[in-house]
Amino acid sequence: xxxxxxxxxxxxxxxxxxxxxxxxxxxxxxxxxxxxxxxxxxxxxxxxxxxxxxxxxxxxxxxxxxxxxxxxxxxxxxxxxxxxxxxxxxxxxxxxxxxxxxxxxxxxxxxxxxxxxxxxxxxxxxxxxxxxxxxxxxxxxxxxxxxxxxxxxxxxxxxxxxxxxxxxxxxxxxxxxxxxxxxxxxxxxxxxxxxxxxxxxxxxxxxxxxxxxxxxxxxxxxxxxxxxxxxxxxxxxxxxxxxxxxxxxxxxxxxxxxxxxxxxxxxxxxxxxxxxxxx
Amino acid sequence: xxxxxxxxxxxxxxxxxxxxxxxxxxxxxxxxxxxxxxxxxxxxxxxxxxxxxxxxxxxxxxxxxxxxxxxxxxxxxxxxxxxxxxxxxxxxxxxxxxxxxxxxxxxxxxxxxxxxxxxxxxxxxxxxxxxxxxxxxxxxxxxxxxxxxxxxxxxxxxxxxxxxxxxxxxxxxxxxxxxxxxxxxxxxxxxxxxxxxxxxxxxxxxxxxxxxxxxxxxxxxxxxxxxxxxxxxxxxxxxxxxxxxxxxxxxxxxxxxxxxxxxxxxxxxxxxxxxxxxxxxxxxxxxxxxxxxxxxxx
Numbered sequence: 001x002x003x004x005x006x007x008x009x010x011x012x013x014x015x016x017x018x019x020x021x022x023x024x025x026x027x028x029x030x031x032x033x034x035x036x037x038x039x040x041x042x043x044x045x046x047x048x049x050x051x052x053x054x055x056x057x058x059x060x061x062x063x064x065x066x067x068x069x070x071x072x073x074x075x076x077x078x079x080x081x082x083x084x085x086x087x088x089x090x091x092x093x094x095x096x097x098x099x100x101x102x103x104x105x106x107x108x109x110x111x112x113x114x115x116x117x118x119x120x121x122x123x124x125x126x127x128x129x130x131x132x133x134x135x136x137x138x139x140x141x142x143x144x145x146x147x148x149x150x151x152x153x154x155x156x157x158x159x160x161x162x163x164x165x166x167x168x169x170x171x172x173x174x175x176x177x178x179x180x181x182x183x184x185x186x187x188x189x190x191x192x193x194x195x196x197x198x199x200x201x202x203x204x205x206x207x208x209x210x211x212x213x214x215x216x217x218x219x220x221x222x223x224x225x226x227x228x229x230x231x232x233x234x235x236x237x238x239x240x241x242x243x244x245x246x247x248x249x250x251x252x253x254x255x256x257x258x259x260x261x262x263x264x265x266x267x268x269x270x271x272x273x274x275x276x277x278x279x
Numbered sequence: 280x281x282x283x284x285x286x287x288x289x290x291x292x293x294x295x296x297x298x299x300x301x302x303x304x305x306x307x308x309x310x311x312x313x314x315x316x317x318x319x320x321x322x323x324x325x326x327x328x329x330x331x332x333x334x335x336x337x338x339x340x341x342x343x344x345x346x347x348x349x350x351x352x353x354x355x356x357x358x359x360x361x362x363x364x365x366x367x368x369x370x371x372x373x374x375x376x377x378x379x380x381x382x383x384x385x386x387x388x389x390x391x392x393x394x395x396x397x398x399x400x401x402x403x404x405x406x407x408x409x410x411x412x413x414x415x416x417x418x419x420x421x422x423x424x425x426x427x428x429x430x431x432x433x434x435x436x437x438x439x440x441x442x443x444x445x446x447x448x449x450x451x452x453x454x455x456x457x458x459x460x461x462x463x464x465x466x467x468x469x470x471x472x473x474x475x476x477x478x479x480x481x482x483x484x485x486x487x488x489x490x491x492x493x494x495x496x497x498x499x500x501x502x503x504x505x506x507x508x509x510x511x512x513x514x515x516x517x518x519x520x521x522x523x524x525x526x527x528x529x530x531x532x533x534x535x536x537x538x539x540x541x542x543x544x545x546x547x548x549x550x551x552x553x554x555x556x557x558x559x560x561x562x563x564x565x566x567x568x569x570x571x572x573x574x575x576x577x
Contacts, residue, residue, distance in 0.1 A: 012477075013482075020374070024374045078317065103553060104325070108507025111550055114546060
């Protein structure tokens with residue numbers, strides 16, 4: 001049995017490395033995470049429901065998921081365009097753009113938060129021109145969306161870009177020689193090939209945006225029922241020593257995170273199958 | 280030589296073909312619109328915020344900028360951030376290498392599940408990452424009363440900040456190394472073993488040179504996140520000035536006190552760190568591309 005499950009290898013270190021990996025994973029990630037589950041078993045269903053159905057909590061969950069979904073949509077559309085520009089065209093400064101796309105991965109979220117507020121506040125760089133037009137960005141859901149677009153920007157670009165790079169130009173030439181015009185070749189031949197990667201990028205950007213905290217709270221203004229996100233509600237509950245309340249909101253968010261994680265895994269398997277490469 | 284000419288001819292004929300047949304390429308104005316749209320998006324959501332950090336930081340001049348950075352609270356925040364990085368990055372580095380070794384050099388059941396588990400911290404909100412450590416070590420938590428009795432503070436103290444940071448930066452090195460070592464296979468290691476190398480020698484002289492750049496990249500990303508983490512650290516820190524304030528938290532405090540120039544000054548240090556991170560990443564990719572090209576030539 002053992003030999004069937006664990007293929008023999010001449011390379012040493014299996015027991016040590018796997019043992020260490022599992023121990024460290026358990027101590028740092030799994031045991032602490034299970035604390036959330038353990039804490040929920042303390043709650044009665046009525047208590048859980050009382051927190052989760054509070055109007056302020058419902059509004060914050062709707063806002064977090066809604067704004068994250070819209071921001072991921074914006075990122076999917078413009079991210080695809082930017083990825084296409086980077087792979088297919090050449091323009092001055094391309095190398096710099098390509099490098100800076102990863103900035104949201106490297107820039108601390110609090111820094112992004114105050115920078116975006118400086119730009120979009122009503123006396124800010126762009127805010128002062130938007131305000132007379134009746135467009136309020138800071139302290140509204142639009143501001144939250146802008147912060148979420150920023151932190152989700154690299155995901156779609158970085159999932160679509162390698163697939164586009166690997167794409168054989170011959171496929172498009174074949175489509176053209178069979179009489180397709182350019183729009184048909186792009187939408188009926190290229191797009192279906194990169195679709196799984198595009199959706200993966202969308203799902204990753206969405207998952208990241210739902211739980212985002214640092215970049216949002218500065219620009220959001222955090223008005224109850226209007227611009228208060230779910231992670232902030234967790235912190236508010238914690239500050240009131242309402243551990244059960246905080247845990248209840250966390251459980252709802254974790255549940256959706258795990259569904260998203262499963263979805264991303266499925267999408268990646270689909271993408272690998274369609275393009276014949278590991279993502 | 281002949282091959283070169285053939286390639287040149289081939290390239291030329293394709294070019295001519297493209298000029299005749301507009302079906303394999305967009306018309307020039309479509310191309311311009313696409314590039315312009317992509318660049319406007321890039322400028323509005325990425326370049327502008329980055330520029331804003333530096334312009335706002337220097338709004339009150341160099342003297343105010345320097346004063347904000349040598350303020351005792353700022354210095355203690357910088358010190359705490361460095362301590363956090365120095366502890367959490369090496370731990371996750373050792374873990375990342377061990378996990379990648381186990382996963383890529385051996386076959387065992389549950390491997391896919393293990394990889395998913397390693398990615399878990401990426402799909403958990405930073406605030407929840409902080410919350411779980413409050414639930415475990417807080418006054419009402421699992422071990423809270425034990426640590427309270429022994430006068431050990433974890434939450435609202437440095438150990439809590441370390442734990443939360445290690446949690447959120449957990450996957451970085453492993454994530455970078457697993458695909459890299461998977462692609463390199465295990466033939467070289469097997470050959471070394473057969474030729475009589477011992478376990479540690481195999482790693483030191485065979486594996487390490489192959490994965491060095493991947494390790495550096497993973498460490499750099501891990502470090503950027505460790506120094507910049509805000510949400511998780513904010514939950515467990517307690518915001519005690521001069522004690523449990525890391526740089527991002529110090530930025531928040533200054534900002535909420537309407538001390539904008541000072542907030543942006545500290546933020547600009549973190550932005551420089553981000554830019555250095557991206558530079559190293561670009562260098563690592565350039566290096567990897569060159570190694571690949573050399574391998575193809577051989």
